[in-house]
Amino acid sequence: MSAHRTELSRRRFLGGSLLIVAGSVVTTACDTSPGADDPSGARTTLNVWYHAYGEAGAQQAALRYATAFTKAHPDTAVKVTWVPGDYTGKLNATLLTDAAPDVFEIGDFNESLARRGQIAALDDLYGSARADFNDNAIGCVTVDNKLYGVKMIDDVMVLYFRKSTLSKAGITPPTTFDELVSAARALTTKTGKGLFLGNDGLGDSPILAVRSNGADLVTDGKVAFGSPQALEALTGLKRLRDDGSLLLGFTTDWWDPSAFTQGVVPMQWCGLWAMPAVKAALGEDFGVLPWPAFKAGGSPVVRVGGWTSCVNAKGRNVDAAKRFVQWLWIQESGLQKDWAESYGFHVPPRKTVAAGADKLSAGVAKETVELAAKYGKYNPGTWDTAVSTAFTAAAAKITGGQGDPAGLLADAVRQAQTAVDKQRG
Structure with missing residues (x-):
């Protein structure tokens, strides 16, 4: 983001x-x-x-x-x-x-x-x-x-989940990306979606996916999100969009817990700042998770x-x-x-x-x-508007199936590196 x-x-x-x-x-x-x-x-x-x-x-x-x-x-x-x-x-x-x-x-x-x-x-x-x-x-x-x-x-930003809804569906809170995809799909019905990441279908997820697969964003002034691990993770995010399990275009964005507290979705990426409102609405019927590791060798991530x-x-x-x-x-x-x-x-x-x-x-x-x-994980100090915009635009096209993922990411790396070089003089 x-x-x-x-x-x-x-x-x-x-x-x-x-x-x-x-x-x-x-x-x-x-x-x-x-x-x-x-x-x-x-x-x-x-x-x-x-x-x-x-x-x-x-x-x-x-x-x-x-x-x-x-x-x-x-x-x-x-x-x-x-x-x-x-x-x-x-x-x-x-x-x-x-x-x-x-x-x-x-x-x-x-x-x-x-x-x-x-x-x-x-x-x-x-x-x-x-x-x-x-x-x-x-x-x-x-x-x-x-x-x-x-x-x-x-x-602190984490994945909120509704305990009773997952339990009723026989779903264990997801601890891997594959489990997250499966849970979001299983929790999607004719009347609701399984997961809310943001009105654009992305929110923080591109950053989280890259880091959960052992990759990074910018390291020592060098753009690092062009790595094979980053490309693999961003391409993997497309599964959530293809499954039709993401809530899009809600009345408020991911930073507000309303979609979760109003029962529109049983899982939502949101912040600790919202917990008093979540607890007031749901009592003890919620839990939190880190973004899960993309695969073996990766690591869960908390923004x-x-x-x-x-x-x-x-x-x-x-x-x-x-x-x-x-x-x-x-x-x-x-x-x-x-x-x-x-x-x-x-x-x-x-x-x-x-x-x-x-x-x-x-x-x-x-x-x-x-x-x-x-x-x-905090964003690197070079993650300004120009750098993040290049990355997010590429991620949006990749998850939306618009163009060659490797080419899109390579173009974003070039744009971002120019911006980082300008920052560092």
Whole structure:
């Protein structure tokens, strides 16, 4: 998938900015300049950008955290900017101007921001806490052995299945790709389909299929999804489409659990963030699985995305911005826990915080966290829109039976390699 697109599309958007001074909200603002007027007389005003989370209470939590920071650092005002619409597009455009935020979040870390000198290295913020961050959280923000962000939340994506429906049909939850194909086919009826991966019939599945067959996407700056294993896996995905077992064109996409909770499908690829809604609708009548190994020699896969806090290296307030990021995402473990489990479910990137997240410590939520630790994979830092679009377009044609699979994939590799080379200068 394009992580930026799907992470954004699963949110409903609000908008606006709020300025926090001396621990209080004093005014609303529509502009996003870091130098907005500050009636408190604080020496520094930080502009902190969030995409407009759709989970109830998330915006209020961000404001509450900013208020707590200004109480601890009264010389620094914080303007929380809640950005509606195409967050990634707006952010990339604004980073080229004087109105660029001091601190901002990004979904699925993009290493080109570091290579272009747009974000600051943050190694000095971690200290002894570095060892407490999980391997994915460290690996995904590392560029040339430096850390260019602090992971805020891990978004874990898994395969949900309805226990009672599979049991009634005499189907064991699938642990191999062949079993997944067979289960989806058997669960497809005249009135419903067996599996929902996304309205396009793909969702994350091309990435998952490639990795479940022992292949990779991009390795050390070289596009790797042109391998025989990748081609085999992508060609295998066509079986799901040919069987007519995929739900297509639902009212919401894979990131929303409605198709699953409303009984439209008994299996759906979705995220941990949706688990509170799933449990409210189905009680204990659901389970989760990793994407199954494509065949012997492969491995199950759990997709790990999420959001990372970065500091504008060209901003006017780099030191203060670093102090804010360190305070919120490294020092204040209680706020990190709140952010992860109070507004949808997400996994705290810090191991000690995750261990203390009560809502993630039992049942299917705990199982999901354990699956992420065992099988979790994040997209490479070079997986930007140009690279992912080339890959996904080829996968769509391959699964749709449009053209020679090897030729389609080879063309996508050439396009993607050009894009990666451009990123890396």
